[in-house]
Amino acid sequence: MNAFDALLLGKAPEFRSVIRSAQIAAATNVSVLILGESGTGKELLAQALHQESARAKAPFVAINCAALPEQLAESELFGHRKGAFTGASGHSPGRIRAAAGGTLFLDEIAELPLNIQAKMLRFLESGECQSLGETAPSTVDVRIIAATHRNLHQMVQEGRFRADLYYRLNVVPLELPPLRRRRGDVNLLLHALVEQLAARHDLQPPRFTPRALTRLEGHGWPGNIRELKNFCERMLIFSAGREIDLEHLPTGMFDVTCQQQGEGAFTLPAEGIRLEELEQAMIKQALDRAHGNRSRAARLLGLTRDTLLYRIKKYTLGD
Ligand SMILES: Nc1ncnc2c1ncn2[C@@H]1O[C@H](COP(=O)(O)OP(=O)(O)OP(=O)(O)O)[C@@H](O)[C@H]1O
Numbered sequence: 107m108n109a110f111d112a113l114l115l116g117k118a119p120e121f122r123s124v125i126r127s128a129q130i131a132a133a134t135n136v137s138v139l140i141l142g143e144s145g146t147g148k149e150l151l152a153q154a155l156h157q158e159s160a161r162a163k164a165p166f167v168a169i170n171c172a173a174l175p176e177q178l179a180e181s182e183l184f185g186h187r188k189g190a191f192t193g194a195s196g197h198s199p200g201r202i203r204a205a206a207g208g209t210l211f212l213d214e215i216a217e218l219p220l221n222i223q224a225k226m227l228r229f230l231e232s233g234e235c236q237s238l239g240e241t242a243p244s245t246v247d248v249r250i251i252a253a254t255h256r257n258l259h260q261m262v263q264e265g266r267f268r269a270d271l272y273y274r275l276n277v278v279p280l281e282l283p284p285l286r287r288r289r290g291d292v293n294l295l296l297h298a299l300v301e302q303l304a305a306r307h308d309l310q311p312p313r314f315t316p317r318a319l320t321r322l323e324g325h326g327w328p329g330n331i332r333e334l335k336n337f338c339e340r341m342l343i344f345s346a347g348r349e350i351d352l353e354h355l356p357t358g359m360f361d362v363t364c365q366q367q368g369e370g371a372f373t374l375p376a377e378g379i380r381l382e383e384l385e386q387a388m389i390k391q392a393l394d395r396a397h398g399n400r401s402r403a404a405r406l407l408g409l410t411r412d413t414l415l416y417r418i419k420k421y422t423l424g425d
Pocket residue numbers: 113114115116142143144145146147148149150151254255331332335
């Protein structure tokens with residue numbers, strides 16, 4: 107099994123196409139820019155790219171650019187000679203040299219201080235790394251993978267990220283879809299993660315009822331796979347070996363659904379609404395979320411299947 111399949115679970119077409127591109131990129135030395143919301147698996151993808159590359163046996167060095175203190179960023183990355191600045195008591199090769207022959211993972215690249223962005227670009231273009239206090243640069247061979255949850259393109263347009271560095275990094279962009287765009291994978295990930303965690307904690311995995319699964323598939327998962335994984339761990343710890351139905355799901359997590367139940371949940375705007383349009387939109391969303399499965403869509407709307415079928419016909423929403 108290759109590292110992509112071993113580390114990254116998922117069958118949704120939106121996800122598989124990213125993995126296919128990643129497999130092609132892994133065999134090369136090109137810079138890769140991984141995009142995607144928080145918790146979508148950017149770091150995991152970077153690790154898989156490294157493991158599937160010819161550099162697999164050399165180091166994988168991850169740098170969190172958001173955690174680099176601005177004053178120390180340059181010496182942390184490029185190294186320094188003894189006495190290069192006050193407090194530089196010894197010689198330090200820097201993190202870039204630590205990745206020599208391997209992969210340098212620049213995580214949260216959008217947070218790289220502007221003054222370092224210029225120096226990073228120079229390094230990417232020439233492969234030359236110059237420590238603070240050193241008179242001449244030396245060549246370091248590293249493959250760059252960068253990641254961010256931010257809209258880097260927009261940051262470039264707003265002048266908050268150097269355009270030249272952006273284009274240099276963005277040779278192969280890989281955008282991981284949020285979990286809500288790969289709903290078919292919720293079920294698969296849920297079961298796989300519960301099994302994995304159950305084995306780790308030496309507990310029996312809980313079982314989810316179809317109703318609970320439908321609710322979970324309909325959840326927005328703003329924290330993506332990290333949120334799903336934490337949820338699995340929580341369910342495992344508190345309900346090992348038991349059945350999990352709707353009432354066992356944590357209330358806070360499904361706030362939107364809870365708020366929408368009962369009177370007064372929706373407030374009528376002063377200008378009024380078009381109830382029929384709203385109803386049609388909700389039906390379309392429910393069908394979409396249930397992948398066209400009408401029984402499941404009906405459950406999402408709190409309707410019987412027959413009532414939903416009647417309304418689909420009434421609004422001629424069926425295909
Ligand atoms: N496809 C996947 N299959 C299995 N586990 C996954 C997958 N994607 C992510 N994970 C798990 O979800 C968690 C979050 O993944 P990761 O840290 O790679 O996300 P990220 O995109 O780097 O998030 P952030 O932007 O917040 O740093 C990790 O525990 C990771 O193991």
